Amino acid sequence: MSGQRERCEREWHELEGEFQELQETHRIYRQKLEELTALQTLCSSSISKHKTRLKDLKRTLQRYKRRASLEEAELVQQIDVTIKERQNIFFDMEAYLPKKNGLYLNLVLGNVSVTLLSNQAKFAYKDEYEKFKLYLTIILLLGAVACQFVLHYRVTDEVFNFLLVWYYCTLTIRESILISNGSRIKGWWVSHHYVSTFLSGVMLTWPNGLIYQKFRSQFLAFSIFQSCVQFLQYYYQRGCLYRLRALGERNHLDLTVEGFQSWMWRGLTFLLPFLFFGHFWQLYNAVTLFKLSSHEECREWQVFVLAITFLVLFLGNFLTTLKVVHTKLQKNRNKAKTP
Helix, strand or coil: CHHHHHHHHHHHHHHHHHHHHHHHHHHHHHHHHHHHHHHHHHHHHHHHHHHHHHHHHHHHHHHHHCCCCHHHHHHHHHHHHHHHHHHHHHHHHHCCCCCCCCHHHHHHHCCCCCCCCCHHHHHHHHHHHHHHHHHHHHHHHHHHHHHHHCCCCHHHHHHHHHHHHHHHHHHHHHHHHHHHCCCCCCCHHHHHHHHHHHHHHHHHHCCCCHHHHHHHHHHHHHHHHHHHHHHHHHHHHHHHHHHHHHCCCCCCCCCCCCCCCHHHHHHHHHHHHHHHHHHHHHHHHHHHHHHHHCCCCCCCHHHHHHHHHHHHHHHHHHHHHHHHHHHHHHHHHHHHHCC
């Protein structure tokens, strides 16, 4: 008995010592956390003030440049270049500082900070986002194939359309979080997912009937093709991004996107015919739906709204891809002309 009592007392004393150490560690942690919060506030305030002063300086330089001499104009140009570089540095700094959510994230999540403060956390979230896109693309492909060739029921169509709505809604939230953490997603390819969410929601509410059945097979075939192209894009863009990051030409938070951007030019131009074919299929869907909306049996508002939405998707995707290709070809011509 005495041996057991001694062992219990020894273990208690060890636990008591560890508890005291834990309390001290936690005290230091809270102190450092308060110091970190103070530093974050100071950095955010300093960056905001510096950006405001740079804007004022830039306006002053623009006015001064009009009446400056040639030598002075060159100096103004150098300062202007430095200001642009400074703005990029501020962007990278702000990626590691807490900031207010945008309107969309505020509506969805409320005033909750989504800033990831370490590179490890940012990369882990980015990789998880990429895996989510890949896995859902495969699931949507299998779902579209099943609905097209096996499951000819309205309820399975509803499940598929609901999955599309959930997928695109989730993408918009995750992309907003990535943008808050320094990912340079911008332009049409962000808006594209909002439009796709709306389109999928309208498809979900479209009641079964003659007009729905006339468009059903065309929409499912389009979904199959789109999923296949997205699957190809994921693997080839990932390989291209990996190579460019290794060369230091791309940011580590850059993502694969559902479109074509200038950094994909090398090794990915073979995707362009598939992308353009998909864009014109969206136009074909719009034309088909416009014709169905004038059908004597058509009573559903969804038909015309879907036609407009597919037309918006076609214009956004086609014009954006065309602009990227045109800009890249112009740059290549300019490089060829330069001795």
